[in-house]
Amino acid sequence: MTDPVQDLKADLCVIGAGSGGLSAAAGAAQLGLKVVLYEKHEMGGDCLNYGCVPSKALLSAAKAAAGVREARKYGIQTEDPKTDWETVKSHVAGAIETIAPVDSQERFEGLGVTVIREAARFADKKTIVSETTRTQARRIVIATGSRALIPPIDGLKDVPFLTNETIFTLPELPRHLIILGGGPIGLEMAQAFRRLGSDVTVIEMGRAMPRADAEHAAIAIKALRDEGVTILEQHKAGRVSQESGRIRVHTENGAGTPVIEGSHLLVATGRRAVLDGLDLEKGGVEADHKGIVVGNTLRCRSNPRVWALGDAAGKEQFTHIAGWHASVFTRRAFFKQGTKASSLPVPAVTYTSPEVAQLGLTEAEAIAKHGGKVTTSAFPFHENDRAIAEGKTLGECKLVLHKGKLVGASIVGEGAGDILQLVSVAMSNGLKLTALTNFISPYPTRAEVVKRAASAHFTPVVFGTNSRRLVGLLQRIP
Numbered sequence: 001m002t003d004p005v006q007d008l009k010a011d012l013c014v015i016g017a018g019s020g021g022l023s024a025a026a027g028a029a030q031l032g033l034k035v036v037l038y039e040k041h042e043m044g045g046d047c048l049n050y051g052c053v054p055s056k057a058l059l060s061a062a063k064a065a066a067g068v069r070e071a072r073k074y075g076i077q078t079e080d081p082k083t084d085w086e087t088v089k090s091h092v093a094g095a096i097e098t099i100a101p102v103d104s105q106e107r108f109e110g111l112g113v114t115v116i117r118e119a120a121r122f123a124d125k126k127t128i129v130s131e132t133t134r135t136q137a138r139r140i141v142i143a144t145g146s147r148a149l150i151p152p153i154d155g156l157k158d159v160p161f162l163t164n165e166t167i168f169t170l171p172e173l174p175r176h177l178i179i180l181g182g183g184p185i186g187l188e189m190a191q192a193f194r195r196l197g198s199d200v201t202v203i204e205m206g207r208a209m210p211r212a213d214a215e216h217a218a219i220a221i222k223a224l225r226d227e228g229v230t231i232l233e234q235h236k237a238g239r240v241s242q243e244s245g246r247i248r249v250h251t252e253n254g255a256g257t258p259v260i261e262g263s264h265l266l267v268a269t270g271r272r273a274v275l276d277g278l279d280l281e282k283g284g285v286e287a288d289h290k291g292i293v294v295g296n297t298l299r300c301r302s303n304p305r306v307w308a309l310g311d312a313a314g315k316e317q318f319t320h321i322a323g324w325h326a327s328v329f330t331r332r333a334f335f336k337q338g339t340k341a342s343s344l345p346v347p348a349v350t351y352t353s354p355e356v357a358q359l360g361l362t363e364a365e366a367i368a369k370h371g372g373k374v375t376t377s378a379f380p381f382h383e384n385d386r387a388i389a390e391g392k393t394l395g396e397c398k399l400v401l402h403k404g405k406l407v408g409a410s411i412v413g414e415g416a417g418d419i420l421q422l423v424s425v426a427m428s429n430g431l432k433l434t435a436l437t438n439f440i441s442p443y444p445t446r447a448e449v450v451k452r453a454a455s456a457h458f459t460p461v462v463f464g465t466n467s468r469r470l471v472g473l474l475q476r477i478p
Ligand SMILES: Cc1cc2nc3c(=O)[nH]c(=O)nc-3n(C[C@H](O)[C@H](O)[C@H](O)COP(=O)(O)OP(=O)(O)OC[C@H]3O[C@@H](n4cnc5c(N)ncnc54)[C@H](O)[C@@H]3O)c2cc1C
Pocket: 015, 016, 017, 018, 019, 020, 021, 038, 039, 040, 041, 042, 043, 044, 045, 046, 047, 048, 050, 051, 052, 053, 055, 118, 119, 120, 121, 143, 144, 145, 146, 164, 185, 274, 276, 277, 278, 309, 310, 311, 312, 317, 318, 319, 320, 321, 322, 351
């Protein structure tokens, strides 16, 4: 009998073809290194198939419906929008299909990567095996992502709950969607389904949008409530049951035990790193409840051959962070640079309307870290001419400063995520606050709020007593 296992040797073996794994594999292959990439499910991972892309596609359909409802405010007469769920799903599937070639097996094979569509696991500290292969690698990247964390709520396992893996292909539009969790997944889906015509109730045991600036989160949550989303904060889901096809969530809110009844239930209570079946102990790789234990270098101390990227690395869980991790890995492993995962401030955007965008520290985090020397400089959208012209004036840009140095920014409002990039460039490159004032901002743009917020910090000095005195003196010069 011949051995069916194919023996491979690689400079880099990557487990997981999601945002992190694909970026690491593409980088190494383009540097002329031999790369073997394992993927047990869909190329593109969560972001393409069950995460960012379908959620943003669904939100865009929902925004179209909201636009129709809003049209009357501009003098455009319309009927109430009606949702054709099958067409909405086709739009979502179409977005995935359009992007899929970029993440495809064919593209990566074209780059010279050996792609194995099987589950991978450690055989020893330098060997990864799958059903038909055995790869000995100089370096191993674990980029296996995360999946929905299902909390141990009594009765939950006995009801047909949804997660991000099933919500985008639902056979029918829910009549009443109950959502457990008021984080980005819960709130993006809440607004999307509400705008498409479902009743929606969000059950959140703490504060909704807990990681956002508190004032900005409150603005967004009010906007969602105004659109008809019921958001129950400080409500902990304690038990779930199903009666006559209806799902009931029994909650505790300190004062009582309200029961919420709906047709569908989405669980969006956080994520857990996917590490099962990897045989980490054979690879000498340490993991905890957050993911693979790696510091800021992303390199495993217990087996320095191994690195962890993206959601599996137990840090922030975003596609742009998975991509950044791949960049940190490439710089450290192949160019011997000292870049760390924490070298740049992390942006986070929740794509509700209004968007809620955060970079670096929130005001509260900055005060907790730096104490009294923290100041903020803000500018509201209702004083921005473009926002006024468009009739969309909700929101604010707030810059967070420590001794006059930028340490964070929070923006809530239409286009907040795009506007935030301006601050991101400044902060990431260590620019002074004056860099955000010393450029010509095209008029009228929403991003002008950044320049105005930065300028507001200097207003008391620029137009203060000393300046006036100086200008008075300078007037004597002919
Ligand atoms: C609904 C939703 C919306 C989101 N929206 C955004 C957003 O707007 N912006 C944003 O930045 N982030 C968003 N995220 C987060 C983003 O999707 C993740 O942070 C990102 O996908 C992480 O990339 P990754 O490479 O770490 O993991 P993944 O993309 O999950 O890829 C991991 C891959 O590893 C494979 N794998 C696992 N184990 C094995 C094994 N043993 N062998 C072989 N293959 C294996 C998996 O099948 C998977 O394909 C969203 C997430 C969700 C759920």
